[in-house]
Amino acid sequence: MPKKFNYQQIQGIETNTNVTAEFIKNVEEIAARLKTKPEYLFAAISFETAGTFSPSIQNAIGATGLIQFLKNTAIALGTTTDRLKNMTATAQLEYVGKYFEPFRGKLNSLEDVYTTILSGAPKKSDDVLFTADTPAYKLNPLDWNGNGKITAGEATTVVAARMFGGVKVVQQKLLDAGFVPAKFKAGFVDGKWGANTSKILAAYQKSKRLPVTGLIDEATGFALFPDSYKSYKDPASKILESGDTGEAVKKLQYDLITLGYLEMEKVGSGFGNFGLQTKTAVGKFQADLSLLVTDKYGEIEQKAVANIQKGIARGNPNTQITKAIQNRLVKKGYLTKTQVNTGYGNYGLQTETAVKKFQTDNKLQSNYCRKAFRVR
Numbered sequence: 001m002p003k004k005f006n007y008q009q010i011q012g013i014e015t016n017t018n019v020t021a022e023f024i025k026n027v028e029e030i031a032a033r034l035k036t037k038p039e040y041l042f043a044a045i046s047f048e049t050a051g052t053f054s055p056s057i058q059n060a061i062g063a064t065g066l067i068q069f070l071k072n073t074a075i076a077l078g079t080t081t082d083r084l085k086n087m088t089a090t091a092q093l094e095y096v097g098k099y100f101e102p103f104r105g106k107l108n109s110l111e112d113v114y115t116t117i118l119s120g121a122p123k124k125s126d127d128v129l130f131t132a133d134t135p136a137y138k139l140n141p142l143d144w145n146g147n148g149k150i151t152a153g154e155a156t157t158v159v160a161a162r163m164f165g166g167v168k169v170v171q172q173k174l175l176d177a178g179f180v181p182a183k184f185k186a187g188f189v190d191g192k193w194g195a196n197t198s199k200i201l202a203a204y205q206k207s208k209r210l211p212v213t214g215l216i217d218e219a220t221g222f223a224l225f226p227d228s229y230k231s232y233k234d235p236a237s238k239i240l241e242s243g244d245t246g247e248a249v250k251k252l253q254y255d256l257i258t259l260g261y262l263e264m265e266k267v268g269s270g271f272g273n274f275g276l277q278t279k280t281a282v283g284k285f286q287a288d289l290s291l292l293v294t295d296k297y298g299e300i301e302q303k304a305v306a307n308i309q310k311g312i313a314r315g316n317p318n319t320q321i322t323k324a325i326q327n328r329l330v331k332k333g334y335l336t337k338t339q340v341n342t343g344y345g346n347y348g349l350q351t352e353t354a355v356k357k358f359q360t361d362n363k364l365q366s367n368y369c370r371k372a373f374r375v376r
Contacts, residue, residue, distance in 0.1 A: 011166035012051025036107035043163035056085035125153035160216035319345035
């Protein structure tokens with residue numbers, strides 16, 4: 001069986017409720033039709049959505065969704081940005097495919113894919129996109145060598161980093177490999193690409209007899225992360241529902257107990273059996289997360305649990321979990337609906353302040369995301 005790229009390695013995909021098995025399948029189908037690689041599309045979408053893969057994310061000028069569709073672009077594709085932001089991530093992929101369709105067979109590299117989003121057509125690594133005398137140059141601080149020109153390779157570097165886990169992961173790999181001089185070690189792994197990171201990457205490239213560009217490309221990425229095509233596992237597709245039994249049900253029940261939706265004493269001999277109490281608890285959990293209440297526990301719910309258990313903090317891009325936290329804070333009187341409506345889904349200062357007040361009142365010291373569901 002041919003090996004697949006480990007999509008879970010791409011920044012933002014692991015435990016992301018927007019990246020379902022159906023979403024992955026659709027991206028693969030689009031990539032096959034366009035004659036490109038799905039990991040290129042995933043990395044570009046990761047960058048454009050800041051790792052959220054959210055169909056509703058918007059920037060300051062109203063560009064919306066998975067590849068930040070501009071209003072005119074959306075209209076040309078037969079839709080609007082308002083419609084796009086109300087779609088599911090999977091449904092919005094139809095328009096991602098439409099956008100790239102004119103370039104079918106011409107998207108042979110990540111640079112081709114990303115620059116088609118950035119500049120409207122695929123560009124090669126050395127092609128100059130913006131020069132210092134243009135507004136676009138100022139809006140895109142990507143001139144890593146400081147020569148007054150932004151090339152396709154420079155623009156794609158931070159996108160390519162996402163394909164291998166993100167800038168911070170790349171920096172950590174360089175640090176672990178011994179390529180970071182002592183004077184740069186403190187604070188080097190900061191998740192920000194800059195001149196020092198480029199210089200250190202260039203030293204790494206030279207040691208591996210790769211083209212010395214100081215920019216991430218596939219050859220450099222695979223040299224740093226040689227197992228990128230070895231560890232991929234398809235996401236769990238088993239849906240748990242009434243009547244199911246076994247270890248998977250026990251894990252589900254344990255998670256629901258941890259989050260406050262079940263009590264072990266009431267589960268009793270039903271531990272490992274998906275009965276009425278488990279079904280009801282799953283439905284309540286779905287409702288709190290604004291998910292469709294099906295009373296079934298599938299991939300989206302599994303990822304939501306993983307996110308909650310991991311915990312989130314100010315600035316976290318997971319809008320779905322943030323909304324659930326805000327809903328809980330409103331129910332408990334720590335936020336008003338008016339306050340939430342000014343930044344619904346945005347874990348900002350207002351939400352952080354309410355979280356801290358909640359923690360203080362309930363004598364909680366850790367992981368509010370999990371504890372908020374526990375205290376009912």
